[in-house]
Amino acid sequence: MILSVKGLAFQYPSREVLQDINFTVAKGDFLAILGVNGAGKSTLLKCLNKVLSPHAGTVFIREEDTGKLSRRELAKRIGYVAQRQEGAFATVFDAVLLGRKPYIQWEASQKDLEITRKALKSLDLEGYALRYLNELSGGEQQKVVIARALAQEPELLLLDEPTSSLDLKNQLEVAKIVRNVVQDNQMCAVVTMHDLNLAIRYANKFLLLKNGVIFAAGGLEVMTPENIESVYAVSVKIKEIEDIPVVVPV
Amino acid sequence: MKHKQTDAGNLQEKDSYHQYTHKKKVVILVLAFLIVLLAIAAVNAGSFNLNPLQVIQSLLGKGSDASSVVIWQIRMPRILAAITAGAGLAVAGCVMQNNLRNPLAAPDTLGVSHAAAFGANIAIIVLGAGSISSTSTDAVTINNPYLVTLCAFACSMAATLVILLLARIRGFSPEAMILAGVALNSLFMAGTILIQYFASDVQVAAAVFWTFGDLGRVAWREVLILACLVIFAFIYFLFKRWDYNALDSGEETAKSLGVNVKRVRQGGMFVSALIASVAVSFLGIIGFVGLIAPQIMRRIIGGDHRYLIPASALMGSVLMLFSDTIARTMVAPVVLPVGAITSFFGAPLFLYLLVRGYQRR
Ligand SMILES: Nc1ncnc2c1ncn2[C@@H]1O[C@H](COP(=O)(O)OP(=O)(O)OP(=O)(O)O)[C@@H](O)[C@H]1O
Ligand SMILES: [Mg+2]
Numbered sequence: 001m002i003l004s005v006k007g008l009a010f011q012y013p014s015r016e017v018l019q020d021i022n023f024t025v026a027k028g029d030f031l032a033i034l035g036v037n038g039a040g041k042s043t044l045l046k047c048l049n050k051v052l053s054p055h056a057g058t059v060f061i062r063e064e065d066t067g068k069l070s071r072r073e074l075a076k077r078i079g080y081v082a083q084r085q086e087g088a089f090a091t092v093f094d095a096v097l098l099g100r101k102p103y104i105q106w107e108a109s110q111k112d113l114e115i116t117r118k119a120l121k122s123l124d125l126e127g128y129a130l131r132y133l134n135e136l137s138g139g140e141q142q143k144v145v146i147a148r149a150l151a152q153e154p155e156l157l158l159l160d161e162p163t164s165s166l167d168l169k170n171q172l173e174v175a176k177i178v179r180n181v182v183q184d185n186q187m188c189a190v191v192t193m194h195d196l197n198l199a200i201r202y203a204n205k206f207l208l209l210k211n212g213v214i215f216a217a218g219g220l221e222v223m224t225p226e227n228i229e230s231v232y233a234v235s236v237k238i239k240e241i242e243d244i245p246v247v248v249p250v
Numbered sequence: 251m252k253h254k255q256t257d258a259g260n261l262q263e264k265d266s267y268h269q270y271t272h273k274k275k276v277v278i279l280v281l282a283f284l285i286v287l288l289a290i291a292a293v294n295a296g297s298f299n300l301n302p303l304q305v306i307q308s309l310l311g312k313g314s315d316a317s318s319v320v321i322w323q324i325r326m327p328r329i330l331a332a333i334t335a336g337a338g339l340a341v342a343g344c345v346m347q348n349n350l351r352n353p354l355a356a357p358d359t360l361g362v363s364h365a366a367a368f369g370a371n372i373a374i375i376v377l378g379a380g381s382i383s384s385t386s387t388d389a390v391t392i393n394n395p396y397l398v399t400l401c402a403f404a405c406s407m408a409a410t411l412v413i414l415l416l417a418r419i420r421g422f423s424p425e426a427m428i429l430a431g432v433a434l435n436s437l438f439m440a441g442t443i444l445i446q447y448f449a450s451d452v453q454v455a456a457a458v459f460w461t462f463g464d465l466g467r468v469a470w471r472e473v474l475i476l477a478c479l480v481i482f483a484f485i486y487f488l489f490k491r492w493d494y495n496a497l498d499s500g501e502e503t504a505k506s507l508g509v510n511v512k513r514v515r516q517g518g519m520f521v522s523a524l525i526a527s528v529a530v531s532f533l534g535i536i537g538f539v540g541l542i543a544p545q546i547m548r549r550i551i552g553g554d555h556r557y558l559i560p561a562s563a564l565m566g567s568v569l570m571l572f573s574d575t576i577a578r579t580m581v582a583p584v585v586l587p588v589g590a591i592t593s594f595f596g597a598p599l600f601l602y603l604l605v606r607g608y609q610r611r
Pocket of ligand 2: 041043083
């Protein structure tokens with residue numbers, strides 16, 4: 001088990017968001033977190049790597065209590081991509097190099113530069129290395145921050161709607177990259193998504209969040225039309241087109 | 251991660267990134283060289299006429315008594331004060347702009363300058379540390395500079411600590427910190443106005459005169475104190491440069507990259523405010539350098555603090571040394587207030603860079 005979450009609860013000063021969240025993620029798992037806007041998906045991700053401190057419960061990463069790990073140690077184990085990016089005035093290369101920050105003592109080593117290049121390469125960004133972040137399109141920026149998270153060489157990737165501003169091709173590519181990276185490196189990924197089709201196609205575990213509690217969690221078997229309907233309040237049918245399951249609202 | 255890669259593409263990219271960082275290093279070297287040139291010009295300039303040969307002789311300790319005094323007791327401390335104060339204020343501004351995520355932040359954003367001015371006013375007017383005595387250069391002198399410096403420093407540090415304490419208790423956001431600084435600034439300004447309102451003309455003149463920044467106020471001891479502080483701060487900031495880079499991509503991302511955002515901010519702002527306090531207490535108000543030097547360098551070499559911190563420091567020194575030399579020589583023997591001259595040359599340069607936009611690559 002890479003990640004296990006026990007009894008996690010969180011509230012903002014004015015509202016309770018998450019209650020009694022329990023789940024585990026194993027090596028090679030690609031967990032999709034699904035739910036309506038405001039269900040608490042982003043909040044949950046932030047609680048996993050201490051960007052927000054949960055009010056109750058514990059998060060273990062490889063049996064280690066994240067509450068007891070320093071931020072630096074945590075950053076070596078967990079890569080995170082926020083839902084919204086704040087455009088820094090930096091080149092793509094430097095932005096991805098920042099993923100090496102938890103490992104860098106004084107200056108980036110050759111190895112750090114090498115890993116940065118690999119991460120750029122894996123997202124087809126080599127041509128952008130010296131472009132400035134604030135001069136990239138939304139989707140290109142999104143890929144840069146994913147590359148940064150990969151450069152952290154984490155065991156767990158937390159991606160908050162990584163595909164939301166990507167075109168059709170890049171959505172598929174990025175989802176595929178994440179899945180492959182996870183499988184090749186025995187890592188795991190926890191990804192929030194709004195595109196059910198993409199989730200069904202690339203994720204192997206699903207967690208449906210409704211009103212701050214887990215409505216259903218498990219493998220593909222939880223993605224039933226009934227569950228989806230009660231979470232999203234939209235009736236759907238799941239059809240297979242050329243062996244690919246597709247969710248269609250009806 | 252196991253991703254195959256072609257060596258050719260890799261190599262090419264390696265070279266271009268190397269080139270890109272190389273250019274930044276060149277800019278830094280050029281700035282350092284510029285400081286040396288300016289220092290040479292500055293040591294040769296002044297109302298006491300010395301030719302270059304006499305200057306060199308005095309520097310080597312072989313000059314006449316008078317020229318030795320001019321070089322070693324007047325010009326050298328002044329030049330070093332310009333270099334250290336310029337560098338200190340500029341790095342402090344650079345870090346403040348990063349920590350507060352605001353391009354308008356400066357070393358005195360937390361209210362340091364006006365607090366120091368208030369302290370100086372108390373010393374000069376209430377405690378009677380100012381008086382009139384005519385010399386050729388200054389109409390007003392301050393007869394107890396230590397008391398003034400001490401009061402100024404005490405007040406400016408008090409302002410800093412109040413804000414940092416509030417930040418600690420309430421977890422202030424950058425915006426709240428800036429606004430708190432504005433509030434403290436106006437509070438101290440009001441205090442200053444009230445004190446001055448009930449003071450005599452002479453006292454007010456002395457107090458106002460104090461606020462015009464002047465590098466001539468320092469002797470070797472003050473320069474040494476300032477230099478030690480600036481060197482310490484510079485090294486501290488360099489150690490934190492990756493944290494500052496991470497902070498540039500947002501608080502949450504920085505946290506996820508292992509940055510203890512609160513602690514980094516507290517440390518950065520405390521050290522910056524300390525530099526500003528010491529500088530303003532010794533020299534009077536010299537504001538603009540801290541705002542403009544990092545902004546100029548950001549536009550020339552980009553926002554990477556690995557290069558931005560040293561480059562800002564050097565740019566601060568260049569601006570300050572240049573301005574002070576002009577201030578001393580333009581209408582010699584009168585010495586113009588260096589703060590005004592800095593703005594006079596810095597502002598147009600900055601406007602030009604603004605219009606031209608960011609330098610690419
Ligand atoms: N900083 C905050 N302070 C108070 N409430 C917040 C804050 N951030 C989010 N919330 C509230 O917490 C709830 C969960 O927010 P969260 O961002 O986790 O939703 P989400 O599931 O990620 O939604 P989306 O799909 O729109 O991204 C929402 O009702 C939101 O209004
Ligand atoms: Mg969200």
